[in-house]
Amino acid sequence: MGEWDGRTVLITGAGRGIGRAEALYLAAVGANVVVNDPGVAVDGSGGDRGVAEAVVAEIRAAGGAAIADAGSVADWDGARGMVERAVAAFGDLHAVINNAAVEVNRAVDRLTEAEFDDVVAVKLKGTFAVSHWAAVHWRERHVAGARVDRAILNTASGSGLLNPLPGQSNYAAANAGVAAMTIVHALELSRFGVRVNCVSPSMVRTRLTAAVPGMDRPAADFGPDPRDPMVVAPLAAYLVGAGCPLTGQVLSVRGGGIAVDNGWSRGAELHTDGVLWTESELAAGLSTLDLPDPFATLADALGGALGASGRAELETMIAAGLDD
Ligand SMILES: NC(=O)c1ccc[n+]([C@@H]2O[C@H](COP(=O)([O-])OP(=O)(O)OC[C@H]3O[C@@H](n4cnc5c(N)ncnc54)[C@H](O)[C@@H]3O)[C@@H](O)[C@H]2O)c1
CATH class of the missing domain: 3.40.50.720 (NAD(P)-binding Rossmann-like Domain)
Structure with missing residues (x-):
């Protein structure tokens, strides 16, 4: 059986x-x-x-x-x-x-x-x-x-x-x-x-x-x-x-x-204690974090790394696929 x-x-x-x-x-x-x-x-x-x-x-x-x-x-x-x-x-x-x-x-x-x-x-x-x-x-x-x-x-x-x-x-x-x-x-x-x-x-x-x-x-x-x-x-x-x-x-x-596939998982973090963030603190804090780049992720999925001019090339490619 x-x-x-x-x-x-x-x-x-x-x-x-x-x-x-x-x-x-x-x-x-x-x-x-x-x-x-x-x-x-x-x-x-x-x-x-x-x-x-x-x-x-x-x-x-x-x-x-x-x-x-x-x-x-x-x-x-x-x-x-x-x-x-x-x-x-x-x-x-x-x-x-x-x-x-x-x-x-x-x-x-x-x-x-x-x-x-x-x-x-x-x-x-x-x-x-x-x-x-x-x-x-x-x-x-x-x-x-x-x-x-x-x-x-x-x-x-x-x-x-x-x-x-x-x-x-x-x-x-x-x-x-x-x-x-x-x-x-x-x-x-x-x-x-x-x-x-x-x-x-x-x-x-x-x-x-x-x-x-x-x-x-x-x-x-x-x-x-x-x-x-x-x-x-x-x-x-x-x-x-x-x-x-x-x-x-x-x-x-x-x-x-x-x-x-592990799905969404928590990445780098920032903390503030007892007070609300100010915008300038957020801008400074977030700039120190390792953030994913959706353009690099897409370039990687397509089989190539995102080089110096890669972002512009990718944007042109995306536009060509979406606009008449
Ligand atoms: N082909 C790939 O590489 C790939 C990649 C990622 C995910 N998938 C997923 O795999 C699954 C199968 O895709 P596939 O590539 O075999 O596509 P396919 O188009 O060959 O087969 C999908 C079938 O679903 C049927 N279908 C459509 N609407 C329906 C409805 N309302 N009720 C019941 N059946 C319906 C279609 O008639 C078709 O025969 C999909 O869920 C797709 O999102 C496929």
Whole structure:
């Protein structure tokens, strides 16, 4: 009996990319998989039920167990429906992988209210909505006496955690929110035996990264392609498997590398005792502290150091990407 045999896993956005790879991997190791995906375009428009159904057909052809769900995670009733469908089809729900996302990248001065809301609705509210309805089901089972390992695996991004990218007010903020919510839910849901973790993939070849320079380059080394969506699947499967002890962790995955993301942490400090700071004291005090430079962080994420003229070059590059 494997760690996934007979466990039912609901994966959102599992019709393409990383979610699809997770669905194929988990079905291959014995899990029942609910493949959720409304089959929308990158910006969330349109829809195609065939996207989720194609993954289900692939799983069944290989001898696995899966059902399709074309609901939207951003829709409260849609999120409830996918949890209920999982339980109705397989008798219980053991894990949720919140993976769905859409992107609309635009400068803060151009991004519309709807474009902000739509991206946050899928990534942040969608993660909450599916986790909420799963938690409702798990509370009922727990009160009824069931003691089973349950898990939520959220999906964040370096744009939000390590190097928020220009043009991604909506996406970066939503991903940072997902990481914070992971900790909140890990602390809350342990009372029902639910572990909650988060993966943060990086440089995986999907339609979201199609425009990133170098993504289409073949793998340099012999071995598994480090940009294939399948690189995330073993870690995702481990984190939702019955034998995994981890909870409250945010782990970055890039190729074969896995890193613990420590999140915001307290840096250098200043103190005043018994009196309010004056502005001149603040200016003097803060100037002595080692402060992070967001431009240097971005340059580092792009693979180069910020040289003497680097800041100006980077500002020109950012403007070129954001302005018409
Ligand atoms: N590709 C990368 O390198 C990378 C990097 C960082 C984070 N991520 C994260 O990984 C996850 C998967 O991304 P991907 O690269 O595979 O993208 P993708 O576009 O290939 O797959 C995302 C899927 O989510 C689905 N989806 C969109 N809106 C939905 C909704 N309302 N309800 C349910 N499903 C919905 C889409 O139809 C799509 O099939 C996302 O959460 C993304 O933020 C990816």
